[in-house]
Amino acid sequence: MNALAVDVANWDAFLAAPPSDKLEFFRKDGRLYDCLFSQQFDRALIDRLCGLADHMRSVTKTRAGDDFLRGLLSHRRAMLYFSQPSTRTFLSHMSACHILGLKVMEIRDLKTSSEVKGESQDDTIRTFASYVDLIIMRHHGAGVAERAAWTLNRSDRPVPVVNAGSGADQHPTQALLDVYSLKRYLGGVDGKHIVMVGDLKRGRTVRSLSYLMKNFKDVRLTFAAPPAFAMNPDILDFLRRHGIPFSETTDLDTALPDADAVYMTRIQDEHDQGGESAKVDYSPFHLNSLRMGLLPKHAVVLHPLPRREEIPAELDGDPRVVVFRQERNGMWIRAALIAHIFGLDDAILARKP
Amino acid sequence: MNALAVDVANWDAFLAAPPSDKLEFFRKDGRLYDCLFSQQFDRALIDRLCGLADHMRSVTKTRAGDDFLRGLLSHRRAMLYFSQPSTRTFLSHMSACHILGLKVMEIRDLKTSSEVKGESQDDTIRTFASYVDLIIMRHHGAGVAERAAWTLNRSDRPVPVVNAGSGADQHPTQALLDVYSLKRYLGGVDGKHIVMVGDLKRGRTVRSLSYLMKNFKDVRLTFAAPPAFAMNPDILDFLRRHGIPFSETTDLDTALPDADAVYMTRIQDEHDQGGESAKVDYSPFHLNSLRMGLLPKHAVVLHPLPRREEIPAELDGDPRVVVFRQERNGMWIRAALIAHIFGLDDAILARKP
Amino acid sequence: MNALAVDVANWDAFLAAPPSDKLEFFRKDGRLYDCLFSQQFDRALIDRLCGLADHMRSVTKTRAGDDFLRGLLSHRRAMLYFSQPSTRTFLSHMSACHILGLKVMEIRDLKTSSEVKGESQDDTIRTFASYVDLIIMRHHGAGVAERAAWTLNRSDRPVPVVNAGSGADQHPTQALLDVYSLKRYLGGVDGKHIVMVGDLKRGRTVRSLSYLMKNFKDVRLTFAAPPAFAMNPDILDFLRRHGIPFSETTDLDTALPDADAVYMTRIQDEHDQGGESAKVDYSPFHLNSLRMGLLPKHAVVLHPLPRREEIPAELDGDPRVVVFRQERNGMWIRAALIAHIFGLDDAILARKP
Secondary structure, X not given: OXXXXXXXXXXXXXXXXXXXXXXXXXXXXXXXXXXXXXXXXXXXXXXXXXXXXXXXXXXXXXXXXXXXXXXXXXXXXXXEXXXXXXHHHHHHHHHHHHHOOOEEEXXXXXXXXXXHHOOOHXXXXXXXXXXXXEEEEEEXXXXXXXXXXXXXXXXXXXXXXXXXXXXXXXXXXXXHHHHHHHHHHHOOOOOOEEEEEOOOOOOHHHHHHHHHHHHOOOOEEEEEOOHHHOOOHHHHHHHXXXXXXXXXXXXXXXXXXXXXXXXXXXXXXXXXXXXXXHHOOOHHHOOOHHHHHHOOOXXXXXXXXXXXXXXXXXXXXXXXXXXXXXXXXXXXXXXXXXXXXXXXXXXXXXXXX | OOOOOOOOOOHHHHHHOOHHHHOHHXXXXXXXXXXXXXXXXXXXXXXXXXXXXXXXXXXOOOHHHHHHHHHHOOOOEEEEEEOOOOHHHHHHHHHHHHHOOOEEEEEOOHHHOHHHHXXXXXXHHHHHXXXXXXXXXXXXXXXXXXXXXXXXXXXXXXXXXXXXXXXOOEOHHHHXXXXXXHHHHHXXXXXXXXXXXXXXXXXHHHHHHHHXXXXXXXXXXXXXXXXXXXXXXXXXXXXXXXXXXXXXXXXXXHHHHHXXXXXXXXXXXXXXXXXXXXXXXXXXXXXXXXHHHHXXXXXXXXOOOOOOOOOOHHHXXXXXXXXXXXXXXXXXXXXXXXXXXXXXXXXXXXXXX | OOOOOOOOOOHHHHHHOOHHHHOHHHEEOOEEOOEOOHHXXXXXHHHHHHHHHHHHHHHOOOHHHHHHHHHHOXXXXXXXXXXXXXXXXXXXXXXXXXXXXXXXXXXXXXXXXXXXXXXXXXXXXXXXXXXXXXXXXXXXXXXXXXXXXXXXXXXXXXXXXXXXXXXXXXXXXXXXXXXXXHHHHHOOOOOOEEEEEOOXXXXXXXXXHHHHXXXXXXXXXXXXXXXXXXXXXXXXXXXXXXXXXXXXXXXXXXXXXXXXEEEEOOOOHHHOOOOHHHHOOOHHHOOOHXXXXXXXXXXXXXXXXXXXXXXXXXXXXXXXXXXXXXXHHHHHHHHHHHHHHOOOHHHHHOOOO
């Protein structure tokens, strides 16, 4: 392990250190090993993973290519450890594993686990690592996925950890699939104007996506949100530091005519402290046919799903609404990520479609 | 899609339309695509599926044949989406998938799904379709499986839907396995006398099986039930319209000596509105050694399981009680059904056992 | 089936009979078929299984060997039926199945099963046997796994049953992995001094391990426990009958300097009748760095996990604490056990690593 700027032996110090100080700790053999926060994705890695995902899609156009991919990790096992309800992220990761042939074991219901017998989270993770070769985890607790990777990397049986959503903040593979979708439908992210809409304060997807923008050139962001759910200052500071122009508005309609992509989000009322969601009129931040009329023909509408009323089902027929294709992109970019973690990029890219 | 007699764009009108008007909508490439109600099974399809199931069984007598079948859909994934408790139907479908090599993902506990975040059932189904190639679903709500197929067939990513029990009425693969069992143990269904026993009013298996009888010649039915749980008039009307002779009785003993098959059912007290099950003496509709003595030697006793007292375990040694073999037939006929949906019939039938 | 000393037709008599009278009933084709209690393991079988596990590990050092093992049972399906919370044992068995290529189906949440419809346990088990080729089960009820094997062996579709923990007493595969760990880290069990520590009264692992000691020569046991949780007289009687020397103590420190292995256990407070665990000072039966100083360098510390305070995490860096390697041994010895049940020993041992 390379020399790090942070004290690895002290968890509290480690956790508090900035991501940039920890990047090396979560790499191995010259590449990403644990995927924990979106700050780990630089431009080169984003391009590599998106290209790999595209290539994997083309390889699976034939049955032989499909079988080739499924043979790559058929001798490996993955654990899906999800302590939070999540159909979509769960199935997406499981499908990604299946594409590469990984056997999957799942722990979803904490009542069936040894935690009821008073086992520490560290021991639970080490136990998983005894049986599997990859841990994909979603946890309600902030930093839990990072702690898992920290614990395993210091044990005699490390296995890679993929954070599938941890606490209120980090959901790196979601950010990755969002960028991948932007690249696919806009032909790239450089120079684009992206409008993020809705509950920006509490939505971790818009936060992670904003972080990733530093990897692209000449991107402009517009945050359209009710004042109570405006984007947090930490993200705005981040954008200023990286010279990424942005504006804030409460008037979605003015932002649409100039947008290349509209990233919609639902209200995150599960994070309400005292009924604040009910006090907000969210309807100005819903799409409808009038607003779709304001949006350029080349633009796309994204949404991390699940949605409520912010994109009515009547709009699904509009080709600019790509939310279910975006969802499917998630499966492919996660398959690419896992392939990368296991060092399979070159073998896959060498395979002719 | 062929011209249909029903307005596909209007769900309420579509749902209310008779099955015969919708058959084409649930077919693709000249064959069954979504399996939703037993009215979709005509004689040719029943014979085809039963023959295919028999052939698959013989193919798996060798390891090479087993591997051949498992290779057919090893590049495909299925979703088992079960919102109702069901061990048997769940395992049977999962095993059927395994026989053909399908990877299986399961959603059983609605608490772990995105429904808790307010997602519509349509979006949940479309999400499944993003990741898998087949959806097998059991739902407490009537018409939910049909709605899923309706939604997907109108989307840009349709995948086939198999109804594994929907609401109080439809459970088409159960009807299929019952007919398959009759064919296997009686050498065919034409000309047979079938006695259905028990809670006929609320048992969906006896209702579906009765519908399927129109595909066979010279079948006679006897319904032996307590008056409170007699077969509903809609089924009796159906039989009259199709010229299928039937009789009703409260005296099981008189029906047995002439039976080719006895189809037993348990009391469906989970559907009680106000304790009506407790008011009925169900014991005259239980089998026992005396009644087995009334039954011809060639006859068979079927039951959809789970059973309670209506077939005492002491009778399991009687070779006419084929209920666990019937259960296993379900796995095979479902494997045949899935193979048919994926257009694999000819490839399988061409394979020498 | 060979003549047995016990009446097979009568369950109560069968259950009450001593294990030695039932060994033949749970064997088939000259080898173990159902694995239910640790009395089924004799020295030859223990040595065979441990050798097989070692060999399987070496075979999987290459990808070709890995694929070879996974091909052996890729045409078979296993059921994991766990009515009790257990992450570790569940994952360990599932991984063992995956190593041999078995497809796995799981029933963990009894609310999703047919038991809610009043099905008997016998029928549930027979249903599982309709679909799978192996049943691995953990149940809170004593004798339930034995009943399952008894039911199936008398049916026309027996499949082997592996007891993954049944009631308060039997957990044979845990005992097997403990012995396997002793063999691996001590170079054998003959002549060793094993110190068992903690809640010996209610811990089934120490009970099973004590039974297995009769297969080895010159073993000495020390039981270090608080008086309230001392080893039960039935085990002490067993040891006396088999001439295995043992001593009891409440002073762990005096036992450590002479130990080859220390088998730690947690307090089993889930079995409390009336708060008895809280009345005991368990700290004299915890390891710490002082006590590790008393332990010989060659000795090992085992624990069935999950642990609480009895082995503080600070000691994990000590190479003598092998508890997570022990856990992984469980996966391998279970894979060996399943391979043995399916008669694959010779094919595997013939495979060069």
